Amino acid sequence: xxxxxxxxxxxxxxxxxxxxxxxxxxxxxxxxxxxxxxxxxxxxxxxxxxxxxxxxxxxxxxxxxxxxxxxxxxxxxxxxxxxxxxxxxxxxxxxxxxxxxxxxxxxxxxxxxxxxxxxxxxxxxxxxxxxxxxxxxxxxxxxxxxxxxxxxxxxxxxxxxxx
Amino acid sequence: xxxxxxxxxxxxxxxxxxxxxxxxxxxxxxxxxxxxxxxxxxxxxxxxxxxxxxxxxxxxxxxxxxxxxxxxxxxxxxxxxxxxxxxxxxxxxxxxxxxxxxxxxxxxxxxxxxxxxxxxxxxxxxxxxxxxxxxxxxxxxxxxxxxxxxxxxxxxxxxxxxxxxxxxxxxxxxxxxxxxxxxxxxxxxxxxxxxxxxxxxxxxxxxxxxxxxxxxxxxxxxxxxxxxxxxxxxxxxxxxxxxxxxxxxxxxxxxxxxxxxxxxxxxxxxxxxxxxxxxxxxxxxxxxxxxxxxxxxxxxxxxxxxxxxxxxxxxxxxxxxxxxxxxxxxxxxxxxxxxxxxxxxxxxxxxxxxxxxxxxxxxxxxxxxxxxxxxxxxxxxxxxxxxxxxxxxxxxxxxxxxxxxxxxxxxxxxxxxxxxxxxxxxxxxxxxxxxxxxxxxxxxxxxxxxxxxxxxxxxxxxxxxxxxxxxxxxxxxxxxxxxxxxxxxxxxxxxxxxxxxxxxxxxxxxxxxxxxxxxxxxxxxxxxxxxxxxxxxxxxxxxxxxxxxxxxxxxxxxxxxxxxxxxxxxxx
Numbered sequence: 001x002x003x004x005x006x007x008x009x010x011x012x013x014x015x016x017x018x019x020x021x022x023x024x025x026x027x028x029x030x031x032x033x034x035x036x037x038x039x040x041x042x043x044x045x046x047x048x049x050x051x052x053x054x055x056x057x058x059x060x061x062x063x064x065x066x067x068x069x070x071x072x073x074x075x076x077x078x079x080x081x082x083x084x085x086x087x088x089x090x091x092x093x094x095x096x097x098x099x100x101x102x103x104x105x106x107x108x109x110x111x112x113x114x115x116x117x118x119x120x121x122x123x124x125x126x127x128x129x130x131x132x133x134x135x136x137x138x139x140x141x142x143x144x145x146x147x148x149x150x151x152x153x154x155x156x157x158x159x160x161x162x163x
Numbered sequence: 164x165x166x167x168x169x170x171x172x173x174x175x176x177x178x179x180x181x182x183x184x185x186x187x188x189x190x191x192x193x194x195x196x197x198x199x200x201x202x203x204x205x206x207x208x209x210x211x212x213x214x215x216x217x218x219x220x221x222x223x224x225x226x227x228x229x230x231x232x233x234x235x236x237x238x239x240x241x242x243x244x245x246x247x248x249x250x251x252x253x254x255x256x257x258x259x260x261x262x263x264x265x266x267x268x269x270x271x272x273x274x275x276x277x278x279x280x281x282x283x284x285x286x287x288x289x290x291x292x293x294x295x296x297x298x299x300x301x302x303x304x305x306x307x308x309x310x311x312x313x314x315x316x317x318x319x320x321x322x323x324x325x326x327x328x329x330x331x332x333x334x335x336x337x338x339x340x341x342x343x344x345x346x347x348x349x350x351x352x353x354x355x356x357x358x359x360x361x362x363x364x365x366x367x368x369x370x371x372x373x374x375x376x377x378x379x380x381x382x383x384x385x386x387x388x389x390x391x392x393x394x395x396x397x398x399x400x401x402x403x404x405x406x407x408x409x410x411x412x413x414x415x416x417x418x419x420x421x422x423x424x425x426x427x428x429x430x431x432x433x434x435x436x437x438x439x440x441x442x443x444x445x446x447x448x449x450x451x452x453x454x455x456x457x458x459x460x461x462x463x464x465x466x467x468x469x470x471x472x473x474x475x476x477x478x479x480x481x482x483x484x485x486x487x488x489x490x491x492x493x494x495x496x497x498x499x500x501x502x503x504x505x506x507x508x509x510x511x512x513x514x515x516x517x518x519x520x521x522x523x524x525x526x527x528x529x530x531x532x533x534x535x536x537x538x539x540x541x542x543x544x545x546x547x548x549x550x551x552x553x554x555x556x557x558x559x560x561x562x563x564x565x566x567x568x569x570x571x572x573x574x575x576x577x578x579x580x581x582x583x584x585x586x587x588x589x590x591x592x593x594x595x596x597x598x599x600x601x602x603x604x605x606x607x608x609x610x611x612x613x614x615x616x617x618x619x620x621x622x623x624x625x626x627x628x629x630x631x632x633x634x635x636x637x638x639x640x641x642x643x644x645x646x647x648x649x650x651x652x653x654x655x656x657x658x659x660x661x662x663x664x665x666x667x668x669x670x671x672x673x674x675x676x677x678x679x680x681x682x683x684x685x686x687x688x689x690x691x692x693x694x695x696x697x698x699x700x701x702x703x704x705x706x707x708x709x710x711x712x713x714x715x716x717x718x719x720x721x722x723x724x725x726x727x728x729x730x731x732x733x734x735x
Contacts, residue, residue, distance in 0.1 A: 010347060013294075014282055014292075014294075017283070017286065018286060021286050021287060025287045055474070058474065059471065059475060062470050062471035063471050065470070065471075066469070066471055068290075068291045068311060068345065068347060068348050069347060070347060071346060071347040072347075163346065
């Protein structure tokens with residue numbers, strides 16, 4: 001099952017490599033990974049999406065917790081949560097395609113953030129499925145380049161991950 | 164406040180931390196620190212002949228005393244040579260701090276002479292590692308290193324020290340930090356009371372119980388509590404390779420070691436138990452055999468300081484995260500308070516059954532007329548040392564024979580590389596023990612394969628006068644490899660035969676020690692007596708044993724706990 005694990009990490013050199021190393025060392029899978037400092041500059045927040053049996057996920061959270069620089073973590077998929085991913089996508093846009101692409105971007109509530117005579121660069125946010133659906137709707141032949149940020153997530157309601 | 168250079172701070176910190184011995188090897192990036200060592204005499208440095216041996220020496224010290232060992236090496240090859248030793252300590256949860264020199268911070272990343280990314284290289288085999296980024300941080304970083312190494316589930320911590328952090332003429336304020344606090348690291352200080360109560364109820368309801376004790380009981384200093392609990396309940400006790408000695412090997416309730424080369428009765432008891440109380444053990448693959456066939460009728464209470472060790476391979480019914488000594492103390496108190504007792508008829512029937520299993524097999528081997536059996540050597544060693552020696556071992560058949568036939572009555576006396584299985588561990592580990600316990604008998608049980616992986620340390624023993632005894636079970640082959648080739652590869656002995664062995668007697672003599680060769684059964688005990696009577700001499704006993712002997716019992720691969728070979732021909 002796909003899981004989103006959110007980690008508060010000491011914002012120190014080498015801390016990220018420990019997390020990434022743990023995954024490869026113990027044969028766990030990383031699907032996406034995002035990391036950036038938080039409002040408290042001593043902490044980074046890292047979001048990793050992974051998959052595995054319940055037993056594997058339990059080990060992943062326990063092993064992550066064992067890393068000295070991991071301050072706190074939560075498996076967001078255990079409760080209600082919001083997940084978002086940002087995509088920047090460069091599309092071939094010429095002739096009649098230009099209007100069609102614009103319509104599709106509007107339907108998906110994306111924005112065209114850069115334009116040339118032959119190319120649109122589109123910014124789109126949403127959960128991963130929505131981004132997949134957009135690429136499918138546009139069609140592979142129009143796609144020139146895709147860059148996705150990986151998933152960020154946060155719990156719904158009052159719950160917060162902080163120290 | 165005093166002003167000290169980074170190098171002086173390191174040495175001063177070691178003094179203030181109460182470190183008596185460090186083990187190491189100098190080199191360019193560590194020279195400022197070595198100079199600081201020279202200008203004092205409180206911290207004594209032992210110069211080894213290869214950095215791997217320095218780590219094993221520190222490891223032997225740590226296993227015998229329970230305190231963290233300390234290693235000092237230079238950057239690059241000095242640091243990478245320690246990696247096997249660090250991995251050995253990591254797998255067996257041994258507290259240790261490894262101080263590695265590094266090229267100057269201004270040169271890092273430029274492929275400077277003797278530069279290696281030691282933080283990256285060591286990352287998968289350390290509990291933690293740290294780099295010094297400013298000389299002022301030195302006392303705090305070192306305090307953290309020792310705290311992390313020794314607390315919770317212990318382990319090795321590497322500290323990388325760029326040369327410019329130790330420059331002699333740059334001085335900074337030094338104060339010894341009494342305490343250290345890490346917001347992200349808080350090992351459990353006691354077990355969950357509700358879980359402990361649940362566990363005690365299960366102990367009282369058990370009809371066929373067994374206590375499965377591991378290395379955590381030795382590391383956690385819970386031998387007395389284990390004995391008290393087991394004796395109060397009259398439960399049988401088995402131990403992992405790492406846990407031997409925590410429960411007395413000569414106690415009536417002790418079943419011997421369990422697992423791949425465990426005793427027949429220990430493995431039978433485990434398989435048929437209805438309750439397993441696992442304490443400081445981790446259900447390792449050398450214990451469980453096939454996990455899906457593991458102990459089908461047993462409910463499991465698992466006590467460990469490391470939550471990740473619980474339900475990793477075998478699911479626990481009652482997990483208890485906490486230090487083993489405090490959890491066991493609470494269990495003992497609850498049992499006393501409850502005044503309950505397990506069903507005595509059931510327990511008597513269980514002991515009767517155990518007695519039958521013991522009578523059926525027990526530990527036995529065939530003796531010949533001419534060739535010495537390795538088991539015989541261990542039994543003679545046990546006799547000659549009164550069962551009181553510190554015994555270190557290397558890895559292979561000799562290790563298993565020592566674990567099976569030397570009955571350890573005290574913890575911290577059996578010192579071996581159980582998790583990583585590092586050949587070359589035993590001799591330097593014995594040196595580390597001897598240095599710190601000069602009046603005790605310290606023996607390294609080894610084989611002609613393993614001993615040659617760190618034989619150069621005979622020279623260190625001469626320099627520092629370390630009269631350990633080396634019992635070399637010489638079967639002229641890599642015995643355990645050969646045994647597997649006999650059992651699984653139709654005796655195709657691919658590269659398991661040592662064709663050109665040195666004359667170990669002459670070799671020992673060349674390094675200034677005593678060598679003895681034993682080939683006949685009648686010479687065994689008298690020669691051992693003679694060797695151990697030479698208190699101030701390192702004696703290398705080269706003992707020729709039956710090259711065709713196998714270690715039994717041996718669990719059948721992919722079977723359950725109870726599926727074993729008992730000899731070359733008997734399988735149960």
